[in-house]
Amino acid sequence: MFLGGSKLRPELGRPDYSGFANAATIQAESMARIGASIAGAAKDYQDKKELKEANKLFDQMIKGFADSDSVIGRSLQSVGLDDPKTISASRAGLGRKQMLEFINFLTEAEVKSTAQQRDPTTAADMTSIGNMLQRPEFKNIQFDESTGEAYMEVPNKDTLMPFDKKRVPPPAMMQNIPGFKDYGQAQRTTSEVADYAGMKIIK
Numbered sequence: 773m774f775l776g777g778s779k780l781r782p783e784l785g786r787p788d789y790s791g792f793a794n795a796a797t798i799q800a801e802s803m804a805r806i807g808a809s810i811a812g813a814a815k816d817y818q819d820k821k822e823l824k825e826a827n828k829l830f831d832q833m834i835k836g837f838a839d840s841d842s843v844i845g846r847s848l849q850s851v852g853l854d855d856p857k858t859i860s861a862s863r864a865g866l867g868r869k870q871m872l873e874f875i876n877f878l879t880e881a882e883v884k885s886t887a888q889q890r891d892p893t894t895a896a897d898m899t900s901i902g903n904m905l906q907r908p909e910f911k912n913i914q915f916d917e918s919t920g921e922a923y924m925e926v927p928n929k930d931t932l933m934p935f936d937k938k939r940v941p942p943p944a945m946m947q948n949i950p951g952f953k954d955y956g957q958a959q960r961t962t963s964e965v966a967d968y969a970g971m972k973i974i975k
Contacts, residue, residue, distance in 0.1 A: 826868040827860075833875050834859045843885040844878055897951035898958065913942050915959040922947065922956050 838845055838854035852858040863871060905913055912924045928938040946952060 823868060826871055827863060830863055830866075830871040830875065831856060831859050833878075834862075837878055837882065840882075842882060844882045898955055901949065901951055901955045910946075913946065915956045917959070917961045920953075920957040920960040922952070 834848065834853055835856065838848035838859075848854060853862060866874075904910060913922055914925070915922055922942050923939040924942050925937045926940055928936040930938070941947065
């Protein structure tokens, strides 16, 4: 019982629950940290899983491009990207976004290449070839007016005639230039007559 003027402190007789409150706070913080850790681990696992799937898809796509008989396919083959080990090594350090961008780039290049194969020679190509043939080193290249075939006139060493010449094909390097043969066909001045089952067709 409290007596007036006494030095006793009645609040000291009250139960102290602060330890329980602190323990509950500490436990809650610990559970929050554990929860965050589990969530982080789950996200990390999901990211790794998605990256693994992206790597697998990337390898399959590159192998598919490399195995195709196309300009892109031959380009990939030339740098060894038709080999699974080389493909895996090539994507080291790439994220999912970078791999997707590379696949999109190859897809667009394949589409453009296919379109060019269907219509290989453009007006710009023809102009470029025409300008090239005006250079002094190519001035000897001519085109047959009836067939469009390219040829060069060189001295005929098979005869004893000093000014006798003969026709020879231009170097293979020139003939293999994209659009070169189409340019030659455009130089024809006479129509080509083809015989299809006895029917004369002018082309």
